[in-house]
Amino acid sequence: MENSLKKLINGNDVRGVAIEGVKDEAVNLTPKVALKLGLGFSRWLSDKTSKDIKDLKIAIGRDSRISGDNLKDSLSKGILSMGAEIFDCSLASTPAMFMTTVLEGYNFDGAIMVTASHLPFNRNGFKFFTKDGGIEKEDLKQIVALAAEEINLVSLAKGELKEIDFISEYSKVLVEKIREGVDSKINKDEPLKGFKVILDAGNGAGGFFSDKVLKPLGADTKGSQFLNPDGRFPNHIPNPENKEAMDSIRKVVLQNKADLGIIFDTDVDRAAVVDSLGNEINRNKLIALISSIILEEHPGTTVVTDSITSEGLKEFIEKKCCGKHHRFKRGYKNVINEAIRLNSEGEESCIAIETSGHAALKENYFLDDGAYLVAKILIKMARMKEESGKNLSELIEDLKEAKVSTEYRMKIKCENFKEYGNDILEDLKKYCELKKGWSFEVPNYEGVRVKCDGENGGGWFLVRLSLHDPVIPINIETDTKEGENFIVSKLYDLFKKYDCLDIDALQK
Numbered sequence: 001m002e003n004s005l006k007k008l009i010n011g012n013d014v015r016g017v018a019i020e021g022v023k024d025e026a027v028n029l030t031p032k033v034a035l036k037l038g039l040g041f042s043r044w045l046s047d048k049t050s051k052d053i054k055d056l057k058i059a060i061g062r063d064s065r066i067s068g069d070n071l072k073d074s075l076s077k078g079i080l081s082m083g084a085e086i087f088d089c090s091l092a093s094t095p096a097m098f099m100t101t102v103l104e105g106y107n108f109d110g111a112i113m114v115t116a117s118h119l120p121f122n123r124n125g126f127k128f129f130t131k132d133g134g135i136e137k138e139d140l141k142q143i144v145a146l147a148a149e150e151i152n153l154v155s156l157a158k159g160e161l162k163e164i165d166f167i168s169e170y171s172k173v174l175v176e177k178i179r180e181g182v183d184s185k186i187n188k189d190e191p192l193k194g195f196k197v198i199l200d201a202g203n204g205a206g207g208f209f210s211d212k213v214l215k216p217l218g219a220d221t222k223g224s225q226f227l228n229p230d231g232r233f234p235n236h237i238p239n240p241e242n243k244e245a246m247d248s249i250r251k252v253v254l255q256n257k258a259d260l261g262i263i264f265d266t267d268v269d270r271a272a273v274v275d276s277l278g279n280e281i282n283r284n285k286l287i288a289l290i291s292s293i294i295l296e297e298h299p300g301t302t303v304v305t306d307s308i309t310s311e312g313l314k315e316f317i318e319k320k321c322c323g324k325h326h327r328f329k330r331g332y333k334n335v336i337n338e339a340i341r342l343n344s345e346g347e348e349s350c351i352a353i354e355t356s357g358h359a360a361l362k363e364n365y366f367l368d369d370g371a372y373l374v375a376k377i378l379i380k381m382a383r384m385k386e387e388s389g390k391n392l393s394e395l396i397e398d399l400k401e402a403k404v405s406t407e408y409r410m411k412i413k414c415e416n417f418k419e420y421g422n423d424i425l426e427d428l429k430k431y432c433e434l435k436k437g438w439s440f441e442v443p444n445y446e447g448v449r450v451k452c453d454g455e456n457g458g459g460w461f462l463v464r465l466s467l468h469d470p471v472i473p474i475n476i477e478t479d480t481k482e483g484e485n486f487i488v489s490k491l492y493d494l495f496k497k498y499d500c501l502d503i504d505a506l507q508k
Helices: 002-006 031-049 068-081 094-099 137-148 166-182 208-217 243-255 283-297 311-320 332-344 370-387 392-396 417-433 481-495
Strands: 013-017 057-062 085-091 110-114 123-130 161-163 197-200 260-264 271-275 302-305 324-327 351-353 359-361 404-411 438-440 448-452 460-463 471-478
Touching: 002 031, 002 137, 031 057, 031 068, 031 110, 031 123, 031 137, 057 068, 057 094, 057 166, 068 085, 068 110, 068 123, 085 166, 094 110, 094 123, 094 166, 094 370, 123 137, 166 208, 166 370, 197 208, 197 243, 208 370, 243 260, 243 271, 260 370, 271 283, 271 370, 271 392, 283 302, 283 311, 283 351, 283 359, 283 370, 283 392, 302 332, 311 324, 332 351, 332 359, 359 370, 370 392, 404 481, 417 438, 417 448, 417 481, 460 481, 471 481
Parallel strands: 057 085, 057 110, 085 161, 197 260, 302 324, 302 351
Antiparallel strands: 013 123, 110 123, 260 271, 351 359, 404 471, 438 448, 448 460, 460 471
């Protein structure tokens, strides 16, 4: 049992196939597994908090996936059978579930969100929280080990289940945050009055933001789309990195002449926006936008990002905004933990953000919260209009962007893929040392990142080993297609000798 549960560990979360019907994908996240993980989490949380299990209060919520209710009910059954008290939040966001552990009047001991973020409809998973935030991978391993043990439940006390509408409470926090942040001299209660703001929730859990946050603040939300939860995701994948999703919100912003478009991922821990001209503000642009806002509030603070951010972004943060850019490893938990580490060592870091849209602010428990990120952007938008008549895009007009930005993914076709991949990276370092016009980025915390002069590709590239999958991604940014082709051809010359490396992407 323990080995099968271990296979569901994906970083800090549980992820698996929960619905039959997709070719070659066997169901491995079943109600029985959920029940066992409920038992394991209860026991682990009891040990962590030094509380008797019957004194624990645990919140559970889910996103819109069609497997969500069954898995949530089974998780609850496992926890209740141990004697703990359950607070069923029903449809919720991942950040809201964490907030159940810290918001005054709730202060639950732990929380679980049933979600698989932007993954396909047949997948699902669990994110676990304590008052300290999302659990670490080592914590999850302990939960899985406890879940695998056989327990006699007959003699245990049964806990109580209560249903609560927590998403409404969470929304009130956001509404008050925006009111206080704008501090409008024109309309204190409705600081977004006169703004047209369109939301695309992608049929995920984020539809609440329209009725419970934007409308109470006075915003006109007509034209918002896909607000109703539907775990089949019939319109587009709820993912701010997905081209179809961004094209969809961009189109509706222009059609409705909106001031801002907002798009969330399925469980609302990520977000992106579109400005009034239809310009997508995601990835490097989103990091630049929120960095400019945070650096105005906290001059000189360190902005921690993942490894694939651009040279133009670094220049924008350090020269335009007078901050410090600390480019770290891929993975939202990595950048969050690095920002926390820097603060603990005396270096102020008020924001950790990954290119995918996970943004965590020090002022908000270093919680990656797409709705809170959008709240900060809405505050700035309203204040700019009231104070100067300017718009958000003017904040990032000095951001330099490469004309060519491409990611290639090479699959490793052998069982010991991590060892094989690391050997390739070591060979790549030796290879790059001999290449004229190529120099290593220093400092660098992940993979091999190389700067290329104008005669040898221009721009930069990063080759790294995926965090969880048997894949070596290559990110390349240059100002010309010829420069990209030059870099790809030189990398191809090295990678073609590896029998277990699929280089079809480079050949194409």
